Amino acid sequence: MVNQQNKAWIVAVNMGYGHQRTAFPLKELSANSIINANDYKGIPNKDMAIWETSRGFYEFISNIKRFPLIGNWIFSLFDKSQRILGYYPKRDLSNPNFGLKKVFSLINKGWGENLIKTLKGNPLPFISTFYIPAFMAERFNYPDPIYCVICDADIARSWVPLNPKESRVKYFAPCSWVVDRLKLYGIKAENIYLTGYPLPKENIGQNLEIVKEDLAYRLLNLDPRKKYYGMYHPVIEDYIGDLPEKPDHPLTIMFSIGGAGAQKEMAIKIAKSLEEKIKTKKLKLIFSAGTKIEVKNYLLENIEKIDLEEEIGNGVEIIFNENIKDYFIEFNRKLRKTDILWTKPSELSFYAGLGLPIIIAPSIGSQEDFNKRWLLHIGAGFPQGNPKYTEQWIFDLLEGGSLAEGAMQGFVEIEKMGAYNIEKIVSDNK
Numbered sequence: 001m002v003n004q005q006n007k008a009w010i011v012a013v014n015m016g017y018g019h020q021r022t023a024f025p026l027k028e029l030s031a032n033s034i035i036n037a038n039d040y041k042g043i044p045n046k047d048m049a050i051w052e053t054s055r056g057f058y059e060f061i062s063n064i065k066r067f068p069l070i071g072n073w074i075f076s077l078f079d080k081s082q083r084i085l086g087y088y089p090k091r092d093l094s095n096p097n098f099g100l101k102k103v104f105s106l107i108n109k110g111w112g113e114n115l116i117k118t119l120k121g122n123p124l125p126f127i128s129t130f131y132i133p134a135f136m137a138e139r140f141n142y143p144d145p146i147y148c149v150i151c152d153a154d155i156a157r158s159w160v161p162l163n164p165k166e167s168r169v170k171y172f173a174p175c176s177w178v179v180d181r182l183k184l185y186g187i188k189a190e191n192i193y194l195t196g197y198p199l200p201k202e203n204i205g206q207n208l209e210i211v212k213e214d215l216a217y218r219l220l221n222l223d224p225r226k227k228y229y230g231m232y233h234p235v236i237e238d239y240i241g242d243l244p245e246k247p248d249h250p251l252t253i254m255f256s257i258g259g260a261g262a263q264k265e266m267a268i269k270i271a272k273s274l275e276e277k278i279k280t281k282k283l284k285l286i287f288s289a290g291t292k293i294e295v296k297n298y299l300l301e302n303i304e305k306i307d308l309e310e311e312i313g314n315g316v317e318i319i320f321n322e323n324i325k326d327y328f329i330e331f332n333r334k335l336r337k338t339d340i341l342w343t344k345p346s347e348l349s350f351y352a353g354l355g356l357p358i359i360i361a362p363s364i365g366s367q368e369d370f371n372k373r374w375l376l377h378i379g380a381g382f383p384q385g386n387p388k389y390t391e392q393w394i395f396d397l398l399e400g401g402s403l404a405e406g407a408m409q410g411f412v413e414i415e416k417m418g419a420y421n422i423e424k425i426v427s428d429n430k
Contacts, residue, residue, distance in 0.1 A: 196415025
């Protein structure tokens with residue numbers, strides 16, 4: 001547990017789920033509830049208007065890709081403004097782009113000053129899971145340390161201030177790719193901490209005891225013919241110990257729908273393909289619908305149309321809660337009995353560290369392209385096949401032991417103690 005004296009302001013933004021999900025495992029550090037920089041009590045109307053414009057545009061862009069031709073064309077124009085440049089050849093990438101200059105022009109006109117002035121009344125370490133609040137804190141002379149938690153496997157130049165070599169913002173990096181990228185952008189090495197992504201403690205345990213237990217049961221479902229176990233049982237025993245005699249839950253797939261709701265049509269195609277497996281109790285399907293009631297209602301209406309209405313609550317479950325905190329609590333709880341996580345390569349890519357093989361849905365944006373590349377690089381992710389034929393290709397992966405291998409790769413290769421590491425660094429630097 002975090003000592004009561006070692007508290008911090010935890011700041012996120014509620015645009016999609018990524019930045020709030022990243023903040024949630026740090027809740028024990030929080031001096032109060034997690035603050036959303038774009039939606040806190042007392043936010044000036046002019047500040048909220050800027051944030052709302054950004055959020056509306058984000059959701060529009062996320063949904064526009066569902067429409068062929070025109071959608072892809074519009075999205076490609078947007079993506080050019082946030083694209084991550086190739087790592088090689090190694091060169092100085094510290095020059096700011098147009099988008100970053102625009103952000104700072106708004107900050108220099110007072111955007112965010114109210115938030116920072118409010119928190120100055122009780123100065124504590126400032127930890128933001130989005131770059132803009134960190135920039136605001138530095139611009140308006142926040143007195144305590146300023147940290148920024150990065151939630152992707154690589155980042156655009158926008159995550160770093162105009163003058164990186166002079167900045168005092170410190171970064172928590174989820175992987176070595178981000179460390180190297182921050183250095184190319186001009187951040188001083190002493191301002192970079194390789195902590196790992198902050199995964200939920202309730203899925204980890206103090207000494208990895210929870211994640212090891214969950215993975216042990218999961219491997220039984222992911223390796224039905226024991227092909228992976230037959231080749232690599234010494235590795236399994238070395239990392240997690242002996243496996244149980246039998247699973248404690250049915251084979252379970254969770255399909256996570258992003259904050260903009262853009263994947264909901266795909267969810268129904270998956271359910272239709274897996275209909276027989278669900279009805280015969282060979283598989284359980286969980287849809288993570290988030291906090292949007294329209295997404296939940298869409299799923300319910302269309303599940304009924306494919307004759308799975310009687311399975312709702314049993315073979316088919318929907319995770320939904322209008323309260324974001326309660327949604328994350330339920331999501332993390334359901335993950336413990338999930339075997340396969342199917343998601344676009346968002347911040348959830350790091351959840352492969354829980355020993356969850358990731359089926360990678362189509363990415364949205366340059367940063368997700370790099371997350372996908374990172375998942376494939378470490379061997380924890382698998383590009384999705386045609387959702388209409390899920391029942392065929394996903395069981396081929398199971399029968400061959402590939403998903404069991406992916407689960408172990410993620411568990412072994414990804415740092416799992418990120419939340420604990422961040423807490424220690426903040427405490428040591430007070």
